[in-house]
Amino acid sequence: MNTATPDLTRLRALPRAEVHVHLEGCFEAAMLAQWAARFNEPMPRPIERLFAFEGLADFLHFLDWACGLVRTPEELAQAAYAFSQRLAASGTGYADLIFNPTHWRHWQGRLPAMVDALDAGFRAAEQDGLPPVGLCVSLLRTQSADAAAELVDLLVQLRHPRVVALSIDGNEAAAGRTGPRFAEAFRRAGAAGLKRTVHAGESSGPEGVRDAVELLGADRIDHGVRAIEDPQVIDLLVQRQIPLGICPTSNRVLGVYPSIDVHPIERLRAAGVPVSINTDDPALLGTGLEHEYALCQKAFGWPDDVLRAVARTSIDASFANDDVKASLRDALGRW
Ligand code: ADE
Numbered sequence: 070m071n072t073a074t075p076d077l078t079r080l081r082a083l084p085r086a087e088v089h090v091h092l093e094g095c096f097e098a099a100m101l102a103q104w105a106a107r108f109n110e111p112m113p114r115p116i117e118r119l120f121a122f123e124g125l126a127d128f129l130h131f132l133d134w135a136c137g138l139v140r141t142p143e144e145l146a147q148a149a150y151a152f153s154q155r156l157a158a159s160g161t162g163y164a165d166l167i168f169n170p171t172h173w174r175h176w177q178g179r180l181p182a183m184v185d186a187l188d189a190g191f192r193a194a195e196q197d198g199l200p201p202v203g204l205c206v207s208l209l210r211t212q213s214a215d216a217a218a219e220l221v222d223l224l225v226q227l228r229h230p231r232v233v234a235l236s237i238d239g240n241e242a243a244a245g246r247t248g249p250r251f252a253e254a255f256r257r258a259g260a261a262g263l264k265r266t267v268h269a270g271e272s273s274g275p276e277g278v279r280d281a282v283e284l285l286g287a288d289r290i291d292h293g294v295r296a297i298e299d300p301q302v303i304d305l306l307v308q309r310q311i312p313l314g315i316c317p318t319s320n321r322v323l324g325v326y327p328s329i330d331v332h333p334i335e336r337l338r339a340a341g342v343p344v345s346i347n348t349d350d351p352a353l354l355g356t357g358l359e360h361e362y363a364l365c366q367k368a369f370g371w372p373d374d375v376l377r378a379v380a381r382t383s384i385d386a387s388f389a390n391d392d393v394k395a396s397l398r399d400a401l402g403r404w
């Protein structure tokens with residue numbers, strides 16, 4: 070096994086995309102404290118412990134508080150621009166960025182304005198040479214079928230070029246089995262040309278991953294790691310080559326696995342499942358994409374050809390346009 074200390078500079082130069090990352094997970098503690106002070110909003114806990122989460126439910130509750138501090142289009146554009154800067158600092162060439170309108174209490178019923186504000190930030194970032202970003206607009210697992218239909222109607226009407234996919238995230242353990250509830254919304258999104266990405270196999274078991282594929286038509290699965298518990302679900306992913314957007318540190322911090330040593334990413338990869346490495350919520354979980362690659366390189370002794378293959382999967386699995394994908398693949402060939 071290669072247990073040499075990973076070279077972060079070299080990993081930052083590895084051409085790759087990030088396909089599982091949430092805007093809601095990109096707030097820095099200092100920025101949140103500053104916004105909270107400005108509006109006299111009480112902090113949920115002292116700043117030193119602001120990001121000390123007690124599992125997924127507590128984490129999702131925190132997102133509501135953090136996003137509730139954002140009120141103006143300028144602040145949203147600033148958050149988008151800051152996200153692109155974060156990508157550049159990690160050496161990431163493109164990202165599919167998930168954002169979930171339900172967390173943002175000052176923006177309820179104003180999705181088009183939200184997308185416009187974020188788009189303005191991403192356009193400014195691209196003009197400044199920062200990496201491009203596509204948006205995946207997300208449902209919450211605990212929403213109703215009617216709310217899902219309404220969101221899809223809006224996205225189809227809007228046809229905003231920045232929006233590449235319909236997503237669903239949130240707490241599957243709290244929601245129970247909801248694949249059937251969201252099947253029609255995902256079917257319509259797919260028929261309208263949107264890609265589909267589905268959180269499953271994090272707070273649900275392998276049955277959630279199966280539903281994501283069979284009921285929601287997932288082009289990609291966010292997490293999906295608990296597929297490892299059912300060989301038939303592993304087979305399904307291998308047969309259909311459905312890529313997983315895996316987030317090792319997130320899985321440890323939010324209590325899915327106690328350590329990287331028992332994380333199933335290597336077993337899934339070795340079984341032939343297309344796996345990519347991602348951060349999920351980098352600021353809140355204290356990580357960056359190069360660190361996630363380093364973690365796997367060290368834990369599993371990955372040689373360069375495996376790092377290259379995982380990076381290649383991230384590009385292939387992304388919803389970037391063909392030009393962006395081609396240029397990332399070229400660069401990867403030169404790494
Ligand atoms: N939203 C942000 N991060 C999430 C996660 N890890 N699981 C479900 N929903 C999320």
Ligand code: ZN
Nearest residue numbers: 091238291349
């Ligand atoms: Zn996620």
